[in-house]
Amino acid sequence: xxxxxxxxxxxxDLAQTQAGAAKLDADxxxxxxxxxxxxxxxEKFEAVFVNTMLESMFSxxxxxxxxxxxxxxxxxxxxxxEQYANQIAKSGGIGIxxxxxxxxxxxxxxxxxxx
Numbered sequence: 625x626x627x628x629x630x631x632x633x634x635x636x637d638l639a640q641t642q643a644g645a646a647k648l649d650a651d652x653x654x655x656x657x658x659x660x661x662x663x664x665x666x667e668k669f670e671a672v673f674v675n676t677m678l679e680s681m682f683s684x685x686x687x688x689x690x691x692x693x694x695x696x697x698x699x700x701x702x703x704x705x706e707q708y709a710n711q712i713a714k715s716g717g718i719g720i721x722x723x724x725x726x727x728x729x730x731x732x733x734x735x736x737x738x739x
Contacts, residue, residue, distance in 0.1 A: 662728045663721070667713045670721040675709035 682701060687693045713721060 658732070659729075662732075663725050666721040666725040666728065667717070669724055670717045671706075671709045671713035673709075673720055674712050674718065675706050678705040678708055 679702070682705065687697060712718070
């Protein structure tokens with residue numbers, strides 16, 4: 625089977641377009657995974673920040689009652705504050721994760737533009 629020059633060029637262009645589309649699809653999937661991991665990192669950072677605020681907030685709180693105080697309560701309160709912070713960050717938080725994520729996206733775009 626023989627092709628004229630126009631048909632050969634068209635087939636070549638089609639092959640390049642398909643290869644480009646496959647690369648774009650792979651890049652989008654990779655970008656989606658990176659985006660999800662960046663969002664998760666931003667939420668974890670916010671959770672650590674909120675946890676620090678909660679620890680500070682509860683540090684001066686006196687405990688009372690027959691079971692109040694002691695090392696066990698300090699450990700439990702620390703774990704409870706960590707869970708509170710994680711839930712606050714996952715449910716929208718105080719805005720740090722959103723701002724941090726936006727900055728990470730800007731940095732990634734800038735880095736890809738330079739490469």
